[in-house]
Ligand code: FAD
């Protein structure tokens with residue numbers, strides 16, 4: 001009689017709660033490559049390679065450490081194609097007296113596991129995922145009953161809880177909790193981002209690449225440049241390179257965008273954090289140590305740590321707090337289908353074309369590209385949230401619903417009516433021009449507001465505000481926008497709206513089948 005410990009593809013951590021207290025002799029670890037997960041959306045090819053290769057490497061490492069691992073490959077003829085089917089089969093195969101699993105990252109999978117639990121006769125424990133610093137009940141306790149749920153206050157509690165960047169129990173290092181005001185520099189000539197480490201595919205990854213080309217060859221994205229860390233030790237190499245070479249400028253240029261420069265000073269650690277190859281707290285402690293040793297400024301270390309113990313934890317808490325309603329949320333009644341250029345990159349808008357190119361080639365785009373270019377465009381063009389959510393879930397190697405959905409639905413599209421973000425992140429071309437070098441070579445003219453050749457972001461911004469006036473004009477952070485609109489000459493207002501409408505009419509909707517298989 002054994003204990004069966006199923007480990008999901010984003011739970012690749014040797015100190016999982018489900019393994020604690022288990023003996024190597026009496027335990028079987030179960031890893032499952034299943035079609036339900038590889039195809040519930042048509043993931044970017046690099047995302048599937050990353051997850052399956054990391055799973056295979058993790059299984060090897062656990063075997064080498066003395067654990068018994070039952071690994072179900074995708075093409076195993078007996079593979080039932082689902083977590084439930086494979087756990088049921090394995091429970092019988094190993095005569096399991098108990099099953100222990102860490103709670104999954106996604107609501108959809110938790111529903112399936114709860115159904116499975118009620119159908120199996122052996123003991124079935126679903127344990128909290130304590131790789132996150134804030135448990136789901138702790139977050140819900142914090143959020144429930146608050147008038148405003150804001151990341152900043154949550155983040156301060158996480159600083160106190162972890163002791164990161166604290167002077168004593170209650171004082172933030174340097175006297176301020178947040179140095180964001182120093183983190184908004186535009187790109188400039190002195191910027192010289194060092195190359196990020198690239199991890200060339202080994203034999204295991206190459207076998208998975210061949211498998212993915214064979215089974216999912218028509219999914220979005222290219223595989224030529226696959227170089228993500230697929231083991232914990234590669235991920236550590238990436239952390240060390242980041243802390244030493246890029247952390248010092250991370251804060252300052254956090255919001256900058258440069259055509260063809262895909263990584264800048266970002267860490268590129270999200271794929272490893274989300275797979276479980278890295279411990280978030282350990283990564284933050286390294287960043288803090290770099291600051292304390294005088295190797296990185298405080299605004300950089302604080303900015304980076306805030307992304308992880310603030311935003312990442314907050315987003316995960318909000319997911320479980322708001323599901324399942326968040327998946328259907330559409331507070332702004334947006335109905336436009338996602339434009340085809342999100343998949344093809346074929347658009348004259350240089351900012352969007354570059355972001356889609358990076359997404360296709362790397363299964364990655366950095367935060368400000370996701371929020372202020374890809375998200376902002378969809379927001380002001382009125383794209384249906386569920387279309388954009390599917391796109392984001394497909395295209396990024398770090399995308400799981402727990403992190404994608406609150407970022408896209410709530411942060412970028414304000415579909416939750418501001419429960420997560422106090423105002424919509426809507427912006428015209430000026431913002432993109434200030435933070436990037438995109439506009440100088442664009443077919444559109446960023447300073448032109450209306451008519452032929454005008455940057456589409458400019459008129460769409462006003463079209464969005466006017467469309468949503470009823471909901472937004474009572475928001476104190478947006479209200480003055482409407483005073484500006486009301487003071488504009490009538491002709492100018494009409495030109496804005498007509499320019500936006502002509503542009504919207506020219507958008508080609510995405511053909512069906514990019515994100516999900518057609519029924
Ligand atoms: P860095 O800029 O180096 O930041 C460091 C770390 O902070 C990241 O690795 C990540 O773990 C964390 N982080 C920063 N911001 C966020 C955030 N808003 N939410 C959660 N974690 C954060 N991140 C994902 O991991 N998966 C997603 O599917 C995802 N979808 C997004 C969709 C939109 C519309 C937006 C605006 C953001 C999204 N993010 C997502 C957050 C962020 O863009 C990525 O985490 C980041 O770009 C990953 O690159 P990096 O590791 O170089 O990050």
Ligand code: DLZ
Pocket residue numbers: 007008009010011031032033034035037038039043047048051104105106109400
């Ligand atoms: C995303 C993904 C993919 C593409 N494939 C698998 C897989 O074959 N086996 C697996 O265990 N996990 C996979 N995953 C990750 C799961 O979708 C993820 O673990 C759940 O959605 C819970 O977050």
Ligand code: SF4
Pocket residue numbers: 348349350351352428429430432433438439440442443444445446455456457
């Ligand atoms: Fe994007 Fe407008 Fe700038 Fe062109 S001009 S790159 S469309 S913001």
